[in-house]
Amino acid sequence: MTFFSFSNLHRAARISLLGICLSLGLLPAAQAQRPVDAKATPDVFLGAVANNMLDAVKADPKALQGDTSHITALVRQYALPYVDMNKTTRLAAGRHWRQASEQQQADLVKAFTGTLIRTYSGAFTRVTPSTTITLLPFRGDTQSNDAVVRTSVSQPNSPSIGVDYRLEQTDAGWKVYDLNVEGIWLIQNYRNQFAQEIGRSGIDGLIKALNAKSGQ
Secondary structure, eight states, rough: OOOOOOOOHHHHHHHHTTGGGGGGOOOTTSSSOOOOOOTTHHHHHHHHHHHHHHHHEEEEEHHHHTTHHHHHHHHHHHHHGBOOOHHHHHHHHHHGGGGGOOOHHHHHHHHHHHHHHHHHHHGGGOOOOEHHHHEOOOSSSOOOEEEEEEEEEETTTTOOOOEEEEEEEEETTTEEEEEEEEEEEEEHHHHHHHHHHHHHHHHHHHHHHHHHHHHH
């Protein structure tokens, strides 16, 4: 078994620019950006950050050429303000989260963040000037504290890929904490893998495996 290969979800990411899902934020100074309001409706919020990210990649010649170091730097810069990695990691760890010490929890969040950044950076190598993100009609309750925003990512000469984002309303506004590519939810996929690795080598073994995967 190859640990954290991410199977079908990872393959879909490379086709669909899944990195957008975890890469939200600011644009280079020379590039106009859409205003981002984390307390707007979830679809308006997500539409702004996702398209800002796409525009940022298109505006960076090295990122557009597939330079992974540039892409990784963009993901790190753009992701953290709008993604709740603590919640993502806690849900992925499931019942094992409560068994971890505070230090192990912090180390696990850091390790998982590195793994996801490395995983999704590869998706940006597929960006072209023709890549587009379309928000599908929002079907949720804008007054709810939890929402799913559906999008479609289009690439030249490839079928469109559906990407759903799950968001939670926090004191700071909306935060992304889970995503779905073509029917596969990130947290559920990793929960199974986390449980298997913890069963073999414990929490520390999981942290070590994640760090090895992300090159930390």
